Amino acid sequence: MSAWAILLSAAGHHGEAADPDLLEWIKGFLDHAFDLGPWTVVAVLGLLIVSIPVSISAFYLWQQRRSRPKADSPEDRP
Amino acid sequence: MTSPANNTNPGIYYGWYVVATCFFIAMVTTGARGAMGIFVIPMSEEFEWNRSTISIAGALGTLFNGMAQPFFGRWFDRQGSKVIIVNLVIVALGTALLSLTFHYLFLMFLFGVVTSMALSGASLNNASALLARWFLRKRATVLGLISGGASTGSLVLVPFGIYLIQATNWRITWVALGMIIFLAAPLALAFLQDSPAKRGLRPDGDAAGPEGAASGLSSIPPLDTDRWRESFRSLPIWQVSVPFFVCGATTFLLAFHFVAFAQEDRGLSPTMAGAIFAVMGGMNALGSIGAGMLSDRFSRKNLLALVYFTRGSAYMLLLVPPLLGIPFLSGDAGVWIFAVVAGLSWIATNPLSVSLTADVYGLRALGAITGVSFVFHQVGGAGAVLLAGFLNDVTGSYTVPFLAAGSMLFVAAACAFSINERKYSVRYQAQPASAFAGD
Numbered sequence: 001m002s003a004w005a006i007l008l009s010a011a012g013h014h015g016e017a018a019d020p021d022l023l024e025w026i027k028g029f030l031d032h033a034f035d036l037g038p039w040t041v042v043a044v045l046g047l048l049i050v051s052i053p054v055s056i057s058a059f060y061l062w063q064q065r066r067s068r069p070k071a072d073s074p075e076d077r078p
Numbered sequence: 079m080t081s082p083a084n085n086t087n088p089g090i091y092y093g094w095y096v097v098a099t100c101f102f103i104a105m106v107t108t109g110a111r112g113a114m115g116i117f118v119i120p121m122s123e124e125f126e127w128n129r130s131t132i133s134i135a136g137a138l139g140t141l142f143n144g145m146a147q148p149f150f151g152r153w154f155d156r157q158g159s160k161v162i163i164v165n166l167v168i169v170a171l172g173t174a175l176l177s178l179t180f181h182y183l184f185l186m187f188l189f190g191v192v193t194s195m196a197l198s199g200a201s202l203n204n205a206s207a208l209l210a211r212w213f214l215r216k217r218a219t220v221l222g223l224i225s226g227g228a229s230t231g232s233l234v235l236v237p238f239g240i241y242l243i244q245a246t247n248w249r250i251t252w253v254a255l256g257m258i259i260f261l262a263a264p265l266a267l268a269f270l271q272d273s274p275a276k277r278g279l280r281p282d283g284d285a286a287g288p289e290g291a292a293s294g295l296s297s298i299p300p301l302d303t304d305r306w307r308e309s310f311r312s313l314p315i316w317q318v319s320v321p322f323f324v325c326g327a328t329t330f331l332l333a334f335h336f337v338a339f340a341q342e343d344r345g346l347s348p349t350m351a352g353a354i355f356a357v358m359g360g361m362n363a364l365g366s367i368g369a370g371m372l373s374d375r376f377s378r379k380n381l382l383a384l385v386y387f388t389r390g391s392a393y394m395l396l397l398v399p400p401l402l403g404i405p406f407l408s409g410d411a412g413v414w415i416f417a418v419v420a421g422l423s424w425i426a427t428n429p430l431s432v433s434l435t436a437d438v439y440g441l442r443a444l445g446a447i448t449g450v451s452f453v454f455h456q457v458g459g460a461g462a463v464l465l466a467g468f469l470n471d472v473t474g475s476y477t478v479p480f481l482a483a484g485s486m487l488f489v490a491a492a493c494a495f496s497i498n499e500r501k502y503s504v505r506y507q508a509q510p511a512s513a514f515a516g517d
Binding site for chain 2: 025026027029030038039041042045046048049050052053056057060063064066067
């Protein structure tokens with residue numbers, strides 16, 4: 001067992017590279033379970049990833065807009 | 079549009095936007111990193127490398143990432159969130175540039191050194207140190223959430239990469255992963271703020287008032303320091319770091335040797351062994367978030383001790399029934415139970431250890447202190463994997479190293495349990511004795 005292999009063994013716990021054999025197994029499992037084309041999986045997962053920052057920004061803007069009328073309400077004006 | 083950084087509108091506490099941003103950063107950086115494994119076969123085939131060539135790049139990355147954490151933590155303590163943003167951009171660019179790989183030295187330098195060191199700057203450690211400034215009462219909950227984000231990243235980005243390589247090629251996939259990481263940069267620029275004070279807010283979104291009045295908590299812990307060396311002259315950081323060494327040893331052991339153990343010692347098929355390992359990984363996020371939420375209600379050191387005790391018990395459950403000849407737990411069922419219990423405890427130590435460190439030593443040197451603690455973790459892991467391989471060669475099975483690891487976990491549990499949280503933690507300063515149950 002090489003020292004490099006030992007260092008590589010951080011797999012999974014802190015985001016180090018996962019075992020390629022395990023990844024092959026995961027792909028086989030997903031193929032069997034969902035039977036989708038590669039582009040369909042890429043599109044679904046890509047949309048899921050992109051939707052996170054978009055949702056955070058949209059929620060922030062929505063909150064900002066929601067709270068603005070309170071500040072401008074007639075009671076607040078001099 | 080008002081910049082998020084300058085907006086002081088009421089509504090949801092701004093710290094939650096910081097949490098959401100850190101969650102996304104942890105998700106994309108950890109996920110893209112975990113996806114390295116999917117490039118091994120296509121890159122090896124194109125360049126006629128053997129697997130160990132790419133493994134060296136990965137190993138160099140682990141080494142540089144681990145050893146750089148204290149320095150990047152110290153940099154974060156001085157410069158704040160801009161360290162995370164700058165390094166995030168470097169990681170994104172470095173990842174995209176891996177598409178231009180033409181020689182293994184290029185791969186080793188860019189992946190093993192540049193992106194790995196930059197990843198230390200955009201790491202979970204620094205994100206945790208940032209969030210500790212925004213939350214006091216919900217500190218471990220939010221740290222558990224972003225640790226869960228790191229686990230989620232692998233679950234999403236690894237399959238994404240696998241199928242993109244199948245649909246296109248490895249060069250386009252590196253570019254796509256770089257672009258995904260880059261998505262986090264504008265989000266970080268917009269939402270990451272160094273502290274609630276900079277926005278006129280208080281931790282947890284409490285109403286303004288005298289120091290500590292809103293939450294009933296003092297914000298300065300008894301061992302508050304701005305130098306990491308000073309923290310290591312007191313007992314609590316050793317009581318956190320030594321168990322963290324054991325944490326590294328017992329998780330690296332599973333990451334490297336579990337599949338071999340399941341096949342060789344327990345006679346499981348490679349498919350079953352892989353499935354069990356995948357389930358273990360899937361349990362990470364649940365355990366991390368659950369442990370974080372619980373520790374904001376109960377004593378952190380008791381929960382940390384419980385996590386180590388549970389993992390130790392799981393190891394014993396895996397090993398002792400076959401030695402005693404208990405049929406049910408000696409078969410597949412015993413390994414599955416182990417996978418679920420050990421998986422739940424796998425990352426749960428992280429939010430508990432970091433929040434406990436923040437509670438005891440304050441926030442001024444938190445990045446550096448947790449960075450040094452992380453080195454303990456990595457050293458424990460590397461040593462355990464080496465020793466387990468040696469003992470497997472000598473004894474012909476994994477029973478001895480796995481039993482040793484399980485036993486060490488009970489020592490770690492005792493060590494964590496012995497922390498005098500009531501004396502040193504900020505949570506117990508100016509706080510009624512019964513405020514946190516279970517201590």
